[in-house]
Amino acid sequence: MKKSILVCIAVLLIAACNKTETKGNLHITGNVKGLKEGTLYIQKVVDTTLIAIDTIKIDGSSHFESNIDLKSPEMLYLFLDRGVSNSLDNNLMFFAEPGVINIETNLDAFLSEAKITGSKNHDLFEDYKKTTSRYKDENLTLIEQKFKAIKRKDPKAIDSLSKMQDLNLKRKYLFAVNFAMNNKDHEIAPYIALAEVYDINIKYLDTIQNAMTPKVAQSLYGKKLTEYINTLKKGN
Structure with missing residues (x-):
């Protein structure tokens, strides 16, 4: 009887340990x-x-x-x-x-x-950062060139560089939207929309939202994106 009790206690302890390990x-x-x-x-x-x-x-x-x-x-x-x-x-x-x-x-x-x-989502996040780093580097170069143009008081160069900055930003935003669309079955899609292009034209956010798979739409960032878009529409 005593041996049976000891065996039961041992089994319970092992189960408790396993439960802790898999928490x-x-x-x-x-x-x-x-x-x-x-x-x-x-x-x-x-x-x-x-x-x-x-x-x-x-x-x-x-x-x-x-x-x-x-x-x-x-x-x-x-x-x-x-x-x-x-x-x-x-x-x-x-x-x-x-x-x-x-x-x-x-x-x-x-x-x-x-x-x-x-994590597949993290792999995709790394891919996203590799491409967007090029846009960031290009913007830093343009900022440096614009600063020099301002110092030498060259309005034509300043205007040209400003337009190039705007174009670079548009390219970055369009890449982010396309990236989210191409990965609509992963939670990275609504995250990119919220973290990277939240101030883009709402039609693009709508496009990302409508493309999300049901699983992604019910995820943390999927729900946040839907809430954010609804808030923007109410504000308009």
């Missing part, structure tokens, strides 16, 4: 090479404010893991508290979705050297 539908693993001591925070945006949803203490080992209950794919942030010397290079964006996501980076180049795998 949440998103399992994050990672490594911040070179980090011996510090704190990592998994953050999300709530009402325009970043709040921590998990705290990870690093003491000796640079490897970390986290289990989170994610109701819908969304952009999360891995924030590194460097302690004495915080840096601007300390808040890593990653588009999370249920499953297993791995984040590999290092202390010296926390953002630029980050490798994130396990």
Whole structure:
């Protein structure tokens, strides 16, 4: 009888451990090479404010893991508290979705050297950033050229460069819209609409909204996009 009770207790303990290990539908693993001591925070945006949803203490080992209950794919942030010397290079964006996501980076180049795998939405986000970085670089070049034109008081050059800036911005916006349309079956689509082209003509936002698959339309960003468009229409 005593042996049976002990067996039951052991089974219950194992079940409890397994339940703890599988808590949440998103399992994050990672490594911040070179980090011996510090704190990592998994953050999300709530009402325009970043709040921590998990705290990870690093003491000796640079490897970390986290289990989170994610109701819908969304952009999360891995924030590194460097302690004495915080840096601007300390808040890593990653588009999370249920499953297993791995984040590999290092202390010296926390953002630029980050490798994130396990999320299709994040893969698409990286593809999007690669192309839009070209538009950003071109705009910086135009700003520099315009500044020089202003210094030498060259109105024709200033006007020409201003038009080139406008054209560059239009190209960037149209790329964002096309990207969202081409990925209408992923949650990245409404996210791009809300984060990148929220001030574009409403007809383009309508086009993205109407193209979304039912699953994406019911996601966090799908619902937010619908709410945002409805608010704009009421304002008009």
